[in-house]
Structures are given as structure tokens and as C-alpha cells.
Amino acid sequence: MSDKPEHIVIVGAGAAGLMAARELARAGRRVTILEARERCGGRIHPLPASQFGYAADGGAEFVHGEAPVTRGLVREANLSLQDIEGTQWSFDGTRLSREDRDDPHEAELHAALNALKDDIPVAEFLRRHFAGGEYARMRRSIERMVEGYDAADPERASTLALREEWMDGGHATQGRVVGGYGALIEFLAAECRRHGVAIRFGCVVSAIEEAGGAIAVRCAGGDVHGCDRVILTVPLPLLREIALPRGAREKAAAADNIGFGNVIKILLRFQRPWWRDRRGYLADMTFLLSDETIPVWWTQRPSEHPVLTGWFGGPRTAELSTLDPQALVDAGLDSLATVFGLSREDIARDVVASAATNWAHDPFARGAYSWATPQTREAQGILARADGPVLFSGEALYRGADMGTVEAALASGLETAGIILRG
Numbered sequence: 424m425s426d427k428p429e430h431i432v433i434v435g436a437g438a439a440g441l442m443a444a445r446e447l448a449r450a451g452r453r454v455t456i457l458e459a460r461e462r463c464g465g466r467i468h469p470l471p472a473s474q475f476g477y478a479a480d481g482g483a484e485f486v487h488g489e490a491p492v493t494r495g496l497v498r499e500a501n502l503s504l505q506d507i508e509g510t511q512w513s514f515d516g517t518r519l520s521r522e523d524r525d526d527p528h529e530a531e532l533h534a535a536l537n538a539l540k541d542d543i544p545v546a547e548f549l550r551r552h553f554a555g556g557e558y559a560r561m562r563r564s565i566e567r568m569v570e571g572y573d574a575a576d577p578e579r580a581s582t583l584a585l586r587e588e589w590m591d592g593g594h595a596t597q598g599r600v601v602g603g604y605g606a607l608i609e610f611l612a613a614e615c616r617r618h619g620v621a622i623r624f625g626c627v628v629s630a631i632e633e634a635g636g637a638i639a640v641r642c643a644g645g646d647v648h649g650c651d652r653v654i655l656t657v658p659l660p661l662l663r664e665i666a667l668p669r670g671a672r673e674k675a676a677a678a679d680n681i682g683f684g685n686v687i688k689i690l691l692r693f694q695r696p697w698w699r700d701r702r703g704y705l706a707d708m709t710f711l712l713s714d715e716t717i718p719v720w721w722t723q724r725p726s727e728h729p730v731l732t733g734w735f736g737g738p739r740t741a742e743l744s745t746l747d748p749q750a751l752v753d754a755g756l757d758s759l760a761t762v763f764g765l766s767r768e769d770i771a772r773d774v775v776a777s778a779a780t781n782w783a784h785d786p787f788a789r790g791a792y793s794w795a796t797p798q799t800r801e802a803q804g805i806l807a808r809a810d811g812p813v814l815f816s817g818e819a820l821y822r823g824a825d826m827g828t829v830e831a832a833l834a835s836g837l838e839t840a841g842i843i844l845r846g
């Protein structure tokens with residue numbers, strides 16, 4: 424038997440890939456990461472501080488809930504978290520008001536959720552239990568949450584997953600990494616290199632082949648990397664584009680039962696925080712919800728940066744698929760103009776930097792993050808089976824309550840490395 428260390432190729436230098444790589448390299452494995460982009464981080468995408476005045480995030484931004492792996496890493500990296508503080512507002516088409524979180528039917532909702540035994544899609548759950556006109560506001564707010572927050576389709580999204588997410592008080596605390604998620608990725612990438620991990624950029628993996636116990640990983644440019652085992656951490660839509668050995672291909676088919684949603688994110692930096700100057704009562708505004716084309720906006724509270732971030736998630740983002748980044752910025756300005764009763768020009772005059780990404784157009788993400796259908800837990804079980812030389816990892820494989828997050832990706836990477844090391 425060879426005494427050479429096992430060579431593991433990890434496809435993708437996002438949170439999951441880097442986390443798995445560090446664990447494996449620390450335990451003495453030889454690790455190579457092949458990354459399609461020219462940077463680490465994947466769906467963590469720092470924007471230049473020179474443009475926005477701080478390390479803004481074009482992808483993941485918030486740390487949701489307890490997130491133990493993320494918080495552990497933040498401490499290890501000597502970084503810190505800042506909790507979000509402030510008030511939430513909404514615009515009903517006529518006026519702005521403080522968002523009233525309590526719905527008179529909340530107790531009924533909780534009772535119906537608790538009584539649910541078999542999983543059904545959220546839309547069906549609402550039709551079954553809350554079809555009456557008196558529930559219209561609650562239905563709208565749940566659909567808005569499922570589409571906007573989870574980027575999911577209510578006709579397919581799992582009610583049990585939603586129950587887990589809500590009942591755990593998952594959204595109770597939200598914070599940001601001071602210095603942005605990019606600082607965490609920098610730390611992880613440095614750790615990987617310190618432990619001897621080779622990170623190769625610009626390698627778009629197109630095929631994984633298996634012959635006589637040896638594995639060959641092929642990149643679009645013609646490079647071939649031989650190894651003993653592969654961990655695939657690419658986002659679900661990219662999985663379908665990589666040719667896999669038969670056993671792995673059969674497992675990968677289970678991914679069809681995991682939802683994958685899209686997000687459009689827009690950042691606008693202004694000369695001054697005009698929303699506060701014009702309306703003092705919005706001084707500590709965090710989130711602002713509306714039914715405009717770009718329906719959700721938030722500030723950097725408690726930080727003072729004069730930046731508004733627009734967010735549109737879920738299946739209806741397809742309606743804006745023909746818009747380029749400038750057209751998305753214009754759509755964002757129009758939405759803000761309507762909410763604040765101003766003209767687009769009034770607001771545009773103050774813009775000093777902008778960035779807009781429709782994540783469905785990103786060639787190495789093809790969307791934003793995964794969400795659970797009633798069949799997802801079973802699909803994740805199939806994908807996570809370590810019964811061959813190709814393993815799957817990444818946010819979509821995470822079986823906890825906060826699927827589709829950075830925490831999910833880090834925890835999944837850690838779990839996959841653990842499976843190999845316990846081997």
C-alpha cells in the first residue's frame with residue numbers, strides 16, 4: 424500500500440470548499456481546490472470598499488440566528504459581529520408606517536403549523552387552513568417571506584421546513600461580520616494556504632472520470648487533475664453541467680428535489696442619507712418593505728454609511744431577467760421614488776456608486792441559494808451518502824434549519840471533511 428497521503432480535489436472555493444479543505448489539510452491530506460472564478464468566496468462577493476465606503480457585500484451579508492460554526496470562525500479570525508438594530512417600515516402604496524409584526528391570527532397559524540404531520544407545500548397549507556378573506560394580510564405576509572427571504576416558490580416550498588425556521592426563532596437575531604463576509608473568506612483562504620492547500624483559479628471543471636480506482640478531474644481549458652477522491656461544492660444548477668461517473672450521476676439526480684431560488688441585489692451609495700434628512704422619523708430605519716418592483720430595502724444600521732440595499736427574491740425575479748445592471752439600478756430608483764414620493768431624478772442625483780446583480784445571470788451560481796421542498800430531506804440523505812469517490816457538499820446539503828446560508832455551507836464543508844477523516 425502507498426504511504427503517499429490521500430489526494431483530494433475540492434471543486435469550488437466558496438465557504439464549503441474552503442472549510443472542508445482546511446480540515447482535511449490540517450489532518451495531513453493533500454488538497455487541491457479547483458475554482459472557476461479568479462477569486463475565493465463564490466456567493467460571498469465583497470465589493471470594493473473604495474466604491475462603497477466600507478466592505479460592502481454583493482452576495483451574502485447577514486449572519487442569521489445562532490450560526491455556531493460561523494461565530495466560531497469569526498472568533499478564531501479575531502473578527503467581530505455587529506447586531507442589526509433599528510425599526511422596520513412598510514409602504515402600503517400610499518403611506519409609510521412602522522411595520523406591525525403582530526398578526527391577529529398568529530396563534531391560529533402556530534396551532535395549525537404544530538398540528539401538521541405530513542409535509543405539504545406552503546401554498547397548499549394556506550389554502551387548506553387560511554383561505555378566508557380575514558386571513559388575506561397574513562397569507563400575503565407569509566408568501567412575501569417565503570418568496571422574498573427564502574427565494575422560494577410557495578407552490579413547492581416545504582411547510583415543515585418553514586415551521587422549523589420560524590419556531591426556532593431563527594430570524595430573531597441578525598448581524599453582520601464587521602469588515603464583511605469577505606474578511607472571513609480571506610481568513611479561511613490564508614488558513615488553507617498555511618496548511619499547504621493548492622488553490623487554482625480559472626479552472627471550470629467539466630467532467631469527473633473514474634477508471635480502475637483512479638479519478639481524473641477535467642477542466643474546460645484542458646487541464647486534468649488526478650486524485651483519489653473529489654468533493655463537489657458547486658451550486659446545484661452547476662451540478663447538472665458536470666459529467667460524472669455513473670454512481671455519482673445517479674445520486675446527483677436527487678438534487679432535482681431541492682429547490683434553488685434567485686435573488687436580485689442592488690446597492691446604492693448616496694452622497695448623504697437623504698431618507699433621514701427628509702424624514703427624521705426614519706433615522707433608525709433598518710428594513711423597508713413594499714410591493715414595488717424592488718420590494719425590500721435596508722440600510723446599514725447601526726452603521727451610518729449612506730447606502731441603501733435593494734432586494735428582490737423568488738420565482739418572480741424571472742420577470743426582470745432581460746434587465747442589465749443599469750436597468751436594475753433604474754428599477755430600484757423608481758421603486759424608491761414611489762415609496763418616498765420623489766422623482767427618479769431627485770434620487771439619482773445623489774448616487775455616488777451603484778452595483779446590481781441578478782444572480783441567475785452569474786455563470787458559476789445560476790441563482791442565489793437552495794430551499795426545501797417536502798422531498799428535500801430525503802434528497803439530501805441520498806446526496807450526502809459517502810459511498811463512492813465523489814462526495815457532495817455545500818449549502819444545499821445542510822440538514823439544519825438555516826439551509827441556503829453561509830452557516831449551512833460552512834457546516835456542510837466541515838461535515839464532509841469529517842466523513843472522510845473518520846473514513
Ligand SMILES: Cc1cc2nc3c(=O)[nH]c(=O)nc-3n(C[C@H](O)[C@H](O)[C@H](O)COP(=O)(O)OP(=O)(O)OC[C@H]3O[C@@H](n4cnc5c(N)ncnc54)[C@H](O)[C@@H]3O)c2cc1C
Pocket residue numbers: 434435436437438439440457458459460463464465466467481482483484485486487626627628629656657658661665686688782787788790791792816817818819827828829830831832
Ligand atoms: C445575493 C445573495 C445574498 C445572500 N445573502 C445571504 C445572507 O445574508 N446570509 C447568509 O448566510 N447567506 C446568504 N446567501 C447565501 C450564501 O451566500 C450561500 O449559501 C453560501 O455562500 C454558499 O456557499 P457554498 O460554498 O455552498 O457555495 P458557493 O459559494 O457558490 O461556492 C461554490 C464555488 O464553486 C465554484 N464553481 C461553480 N461551478 C464550478 C465549476 N464547474 N468548476 C469549478 N468551480 C466551480 C463557484 O465559482 C463557487 O466559488 C446569499 C446568497 C446570495 C447569492
